Amino acid sequence: MAEKPQPVRVLYCGVCSLPPEYCEFGSDFEKCKPWLIQNVPDLYPNLLKEANDKESDKVADKLQSTGISSGTGDGAASSAPKQEEVKRLPGGKIKKKEKQEVVIEKVVRNKRKCITTVKGLELFGVKLSDASKKLGKKFATGASVVKGPTEKEQIDVQGDIAYDIVEFITDTWPDVPETAIFFIEDGRKVPAA
Helix, strand or coil, X not given: CCCCCCXXXXXCCCCCCCCHHHHHHCCCHHHHHHHHHHHCCCCCHHHHHHHHHHHHHHHHHHHHHHCCXXXXXXXXXXXXXXXXXXXXXXXXXXXXXXXXXXXEEEEEECCCEEEEEEECHHHHCCCHHHHHHHXXXXXXXXXXXXXXXXXXXXXXXXXXXXXXXXXXXXXXXXXXXXXXXXXXXXXXXXXXX
């Protein structure tokens, strides 16, 4: 009679809850490294080597700060400036920090009608629903919050109010400087100021 197969016990990372082989593809690999070094050092031998190098650099820095030389002569290399922390998305992609800017674009439809779209007001802490109400009342048109093609919310205002809207935005929300407002004309970004 054949032997009954036993279930496989899979070890999961205590930080990201992925199997350790896949931690490097997750978004929190930097946070997973200490757990991986402690629990599965044979899976990532280069992590263990990096950790030992960092420890030796720390010891060398401590010795240099107290005035004792480590004898390696790597003083300049160990005091390299630290890189800024970068937000990583799943798959190892780097998330770019969004620029705080308001982009105003006029979209023509049916040859006569046009819609003015306002993107980026939420980056200045403005609630888009309140902003669309104020824009609709000020310019006596319909204004609504919609999702744009990039899945980000924007305000659509009926009519061509592109140049009047700059003064209204800077007066109503003083946190939004005029230098941060841009128009899109003929596919190019043009500063409003």
